[in-house]
Amino acid sequence: MEAASHHLTRVISHGMNAETVISDWPALTSAEVARILQHYPQAGKPQRLVWHSPRPFSAACVMHTDAGEIFIKRHHLKVRDVDALAEEHRFVAHLHANGLPVSTALPTVDGATAFTDEHWTYEVHWLAPGVDLYRDAMSWTPFSSKVHAYSAGRMLAQLHQAAAGYDAPARKAGALISSFTIFSAADPMPQLQAYIERRPAVADYLAHRSWRDEVAQHLLPFHARLKPYLNALTPLWTHNDWHASNLLWTNRSPHAQVQTVLDFGLSDRTCALHDLATAIERNIVEWLAIPHRPDQLIHLDLLDALLDGYASLLPLSQTQMLTLAALLPLVHAEFALAELDYFHGITHAPHNAALAYDTYFLGHAAWFNSAEGKRLLRHLQGRAAQL
Template identity: 50%
Template sequence: MGNYNKAELKSHGMGKELVEPDWRKITLEEAEGILEYYPKIGNVKKLTWHSPRPFSSAAIALTDSGYYFLKRHHFAIRDVEAILEEHRFIEHLRNNGLPVSNVVKGESDKTAFTLDEWTYEIHLLGEGDDWYRDAVSWSPFKCKEDAYAAGQALAQMHIAAETFEAPKRKQSPLISSFSIFNSAHPIKQIEEYLKTRPALVKYLDDKRWKDDIQKHILAFHEQLHVDLQKLKPIWTHNDWHASNLLWANVNGKATVKTILDFGLSDKTYAVYDLATAIERNIIEWLELGKKLDCTVHYGALDALLAGYESVRPLSKLESHVLYKILPLVHVEFALSEIDYFYGIIKSEENADLAYNTFLIGHVKWFREPSGQQLLNYLKQRVNA
């Protein structure tokens, strides 16, 4: 489906090495066709950069009126309705003073369009520099100052998000939600989750997935759902990695100038989003091997939390939930990744990696000495 005409472009893969992309790159001819729906932009002169990020295709276009960021999704991943869910959240944040990407309106003020099997959106280039342009998922902050600034920006976003009134997103692949473990019976919730995902059902047919969930994951779920019921759900970013931020040095301090990529956003909890930021930036998962060990950047962790709490201090309950939810924040998205790789991309190899490493391996690590040390470190902060 996506495996054709990839030309010389390489993409971020499941590890540290660049790989063949899942989706072909945007061509100049294609960009010209997209811009017919955006008459105020004018003609495209050239494409100056193609994104190496997985799951979609994106490029920067130089046009008669300046530079724009063009993004294309396959309709099986995002249709117009799904994109508009993200755009409404972005608009709310912008109206509340957050430095988010600026979505461009086309014909009839629409901000997303369908052409053939693709869904398109266009953004103005955000303010700031892409310090982490080449950083793959789960790579750490370059310094504690960046971690502190990222924590501040995340807290500011959560405060603005509290007044965004919208239901949870409709079912789409590759959304980072937290519905399975926000319940008293996760296995039953997974069974409900599977009812509308036939490819995932087929993949799991020969897996002892219930045994794996019960053996490795359910211990971390105990009492978590009870605590979560006491917290207010809000819309969250759910992919808070340094590479989804644009940066500047302002008076000698690292500053987040633009927040990018709300593709994984959904209604969860502020503390879930914070735990995801820890999971994305603080633990070097790509080191994980047979020894089930990887580096934890405690200095960056302290800076991230300090920056966050300088704007929005965690409640006592949120501090308790933080170390309880951390081992589980990637589980539901890992199921979605398996569904994507097996059902859409047709890569059983990547689906196996998502199951064995992302779904099970990451959670197992939290039962190892390094993982337990991290959880105990977060526990000790509660009463510090």
């Protein structure tokens, strides 16, 4: 893999299951960061590198400089180029201008918000204020308190309020973007075909799979439930990765509030209910625990707190709640395909590619036919009936 050609140091990273692994991407080094920060006049002179991120899809670190604490994130050029990062950064700048507590990207000497060096693309931010309470939390880890869930729901509503009026087109097709273009259509199969054709690695992986039959079996029945509600979905730029670990908190207590919103790497033009369904999928269901305890996977108390927090600013109608229940089984599908594209086409990891397709794309939808999955959907439908 060409990504490993220049830097050999690796860090422990979050894997795709409940284990830690050696990172796909080489760790940022002090010399590398010093070289990159020369292009960011506000960042100051580096003094010491104090932390490496365990997140799997990029490399990131915190550098202490004479100007303060700097967060540096490095992507492979096949994952993000300067234009793709600029799409994210313009959305974040809009949210910041509308009062949302976010971390805006620092400009280079040329005024860009990202920088390319060889086959890497870099972005630089001030270290955002707040406690990184869920720093070591794996994907799909639940909130640790109902107060946290309520605050996260309320902040998500604030984000949707701040996003109003941002009318940039959807992002260009690229790796690791959580879009909503397939199952938002009245007939999803032509959209799925087009999605696959735009991504040669996905097409290659699926060439020997009966993917049309698999989609028809596992996903299309859920789409039939969603279809009556599609016209009610209003396009909106959204976060698309609303997990507790992408939020910074006021303190370490169970009563902490969200202080800063991080990581807009998956942001795109979807809709508010897609974002809210993603928040449920990320924080309420312990997907990684399915092999160990299949009957204790969902946290309905945290779900209610999340929804109550959201509704405290943006009340949900009965139709919206029913739409949310119909959308939830499909909300992870397109990002699962994006992960398949990444693992098969960029990191060349067959095990992870199989996880992305069989376990995430097909399996997460199929889980909603299980007793626990049905219980979660019934709970949402029950909330709708109370409205």
